[in-house]
Amino acid sequence: MHGTPHIVGDVMTRTVATVGRGTAFKEIVQLMRDRRISAVPVIEENGRVIGIVSEADLLPKEEFRDSDPDRYTQLRRLADLAKAGAVTAEELMTSPALTVRSGVTLARAARTMARAKVKRLPVVDAGGVLEGIVSRADLLKVFLRTDEEIAEEVRREVVAYLFPSPASAVRVNVRDGVVRLGGRVRDTSLVPVAARLVRAVEGVVSVDFDLTPPGTSPEPEEAAAPR
Numbered sequence: 001m002h003g004t005p006h007i008v009g010d011v012m013t014r015t016v017a018t019v020g021r022g023t024a025f026k027e028i029v030q031l032m033r034d035r036r037i038s039a040v041p042v043i044e045e046n047g048r049v050i051g052i053v054s055e056a057d058l059l060p061k062e063e064f065r066d067s068d069p070d071r072y073t074q075l076r077r078l079a080d081l082a083k084a085g086a087v088t089a090e091e092l093m094t095s096p097a098l099t100v101r102s103g104v105t106l107a108r109a110a111r112t113m114a115r116a117k118v119k120r121l122p123v124v125d126a127g128g129v130l131e132g133i134v135s136r137a138d139l140l141k142v143f144l145r146t147d148e149e150i151a152e153e154v155r156r157e158v159v160a161y162l163f164p165s166p167a168s169a170v171r172v173n174v175r176d177g178v179v180r181l182g183g184r185v186r187d188t189s190l191v192p193v194a195a196r197l198v199r200a201v202e203g204v205v206s207v208d209f210d211l212t213p214p215g216t217s218p219e220p221e222e223a224a225a226p227r
Contacts, residue, residue: 051093177205
């Protein structure tokens with residue numbers, strides 16, 4: 001098979017709003033509002049990512065602004081209380097920042113986000129220098145592929161690979177990202193493999209199979225032509 005999954009570099013945003021260690025609290029809030037973003041990477045002068053400031057890092061200042069937390073809250077939320085008193089990005093940032101490389105597959109990036117419960121990841125090179133940023137919305141762009149594009153990839157990368165002859169024995173239909181494979185196959189043990197490979201195709205929402213061995217529930221024969 002020759003197809004390769006889409007990678008982070010295909011969908012990431014390359015123009016990224018950033019701040020430095022000394023960027024002030026209010027300046028960060030203003031930047032987020034102006035750019036309509038919910039987080040900014042903190043970078044060194046050489047472009048290396050050292051942390052990230054998100055809305056979650058900013059909220060403790062408002063949360064604890066007019067409150068006097070009890071002893072239990074102080075012990076349980078030491079980090080948030082520290083951020084409530086922060087005035088610069090260096091004091092606010094989550095560090096080290098969770099990052100990803102541009103060559104990572106979208107599936108792997110999605111798993112990283114899900115496990116860490118974050119909404120975006122700075123994209124860095126081998127030296128940790130910022131190249132872009134990828135968000136949850138970016139990862140969902142693969143589902144904008146057309147049904148025709150998905151069907152062509154399934155035919156080329158799955159059907160032709162597992163069921164090469166005759167090519168017409170397996171039909172591929174795609175509607176709203178849902179793939180349906182139907183027809184006759186000699187080796188039905190390959191159906192679970194086909195299911196896994198089809199689900200791996202970018203943009204596939206679901207898969208439905210109606211693949212049976214030759215001779216099973218045969219299709220009605222065409223009427224004989226009049227002599």
